[in-house]
Amino acid sequence: MHTMWKGTISFGLVNIPVKMHAATENKDVKLRQLHKECHSPIKYEKVCPNCDREVKQDEIVKAYEYAKNKFVILDDEEMEALRKEQEDKAVEIIDFVKLEEIDPIYFEKSYYLSPNEGGSKAYHLLRQALEDTGKIGVAKMMIRSKEQLAVIRVYKNVLVAETIHYPDEVRNVADVPNIPEETALDKKELDTAKLLIDQLTTAFEPEKYTDDYRNALLELIEQKKNKEQTATAKDAPKPENVANLMEALQASLEKAKKDKPKPKQPKRKKTASKKKATS
Template sequence: MRSIWNGAISFGLVSIPIKLVNATESHSISFRQIHTEDGGRIKYRKFCDLEDREVSTAEIGKGYEDADGTIVPITDDDLASLPLPTAKTIEIVAFVPADRIDPLQMDAAYYLAAGGAAAAKPYTLLREALKRSNKVAIAKYALRGRERLGMLRVVDDAIAMHALLWPDEVRAPEGVAPETDVTVNDKELDLADALMNTLGEVDLTDLHDEYREALEEVLAAKATGDTPRSLPDHARSGKVLDLMAALEKSVRDAKETRTEEAEVKPLRSPKKSARTPKTPDPKKSTSTKRTTTKKTQTPRKSTSTKTTSEKATTKSTATTKKATRKRTTPQKRTA
């Protein structure tokens, strides 16, 4: 992986040369702006508003607009010479429990790679110290023209750093919660708990971006001139008419889904018996097969498992046989 920043971790008087590497990547599909009439690409050209001409990238620099509209030019040398100890150093300032970090503060994630063989020993020392303490390191560093806050933690055998927003950059949730007083009863909470338990847990590696897959399918169809297949509408109404009914139906649906998923799982093949299987009698009906199977499983209750129709059939067959015997029995001769 290509490093995006080279520097060092400052751990007290210990300095650990490191390379900053992106820990995440985006798989989103990007689009181009086109002219809808002919499909031509839309391009943006950069013009100087004073000279009214297009300028090249080499002619473009940075500038800060003051309150009165005055532009103050800022060069890369100005930014590189800022009087900050964190300009090329990730300076650890504290070690705190991980639950002290509000997830709202978490931003981009990076891996910190050891910068050469000399960094292996202090890198490993910091990693093992973090593991044993069950804490994360809070650090300050400068990247892309500003000083930032970071959190260092151990991921497998590597040290990862999460960029953190400064506390004053996180908005308070004012006006977000419902303003109306609402009472939730125990039965509703029990149903919500039942739904949570039915849905259970999930392995995050099993989840995937269905929107991206559907979009790729549409793009592939349009590229070959085919008509994209219509996708099912998963839109749901946000209006809840009956909360209890919705919860009960959700629990039922979740149980059915779990049952279907369990049924489609492959089962182990049964062990083959050494005995030769008996050839089934074609004269026997399906109901007789069920009865035979049931008799084999529970031989003591085989008599009681006959249905009313089977009893009637047996009785009728016995009567017929009796009548047949009467007709076929030869009469005794008289002397």
């Protein structure tokens, strides 16, 4: 399993060297966009609308737009120094709370934590302490240039860092439109709804839930492959041969020399002796 981060988790005077691994993966079926006429993959170019040309990666800088078309430019060196300063800090557990006190809306992404060299005993200590107390740790950590709020908890004998949103990242429910006010409900309808919920209540078994759309899409793709209903992109035209290009440039240069009008020669003044001879 790929290690995406190394660091330490600390609580009190205990430091645990750990490695972090992504606990989940995106299984979406990625589709490419092709030109309908020749089936070539479409490229997305970065173009400057002011200069009207494509710009290279080394010509691009990061900036924060603080007002319409007004920016604060941030140098790569400044960003890297700030990121490094935060990454060098240990993941410090600030508080311990109960898991049920955190609403699921706050949860974002899960990461497995494994002990790094010399960290097995401290890792086991924190894992056992969390299990015995039924608590989870609330901590801050840097992941991909962003300071994340996270909880440290136990999942199937493994410590998990679960990133959670900051309170100001969760939108205010008061802004959700068209929420109905509480109204009087028919008792019979409510009892029937509760009965239906009771009948459908079961233990949570994640293995029984599958992505039916993704499976159907993969099956359709496989069927088309087997029936050879496929397309092959045409080879992009090769650039002109350098030798031919040089010949064309040389010919253009020679033609330009021939077509260039010759400069007029200045008229010479007749000498005085010649004037007398002719007089």
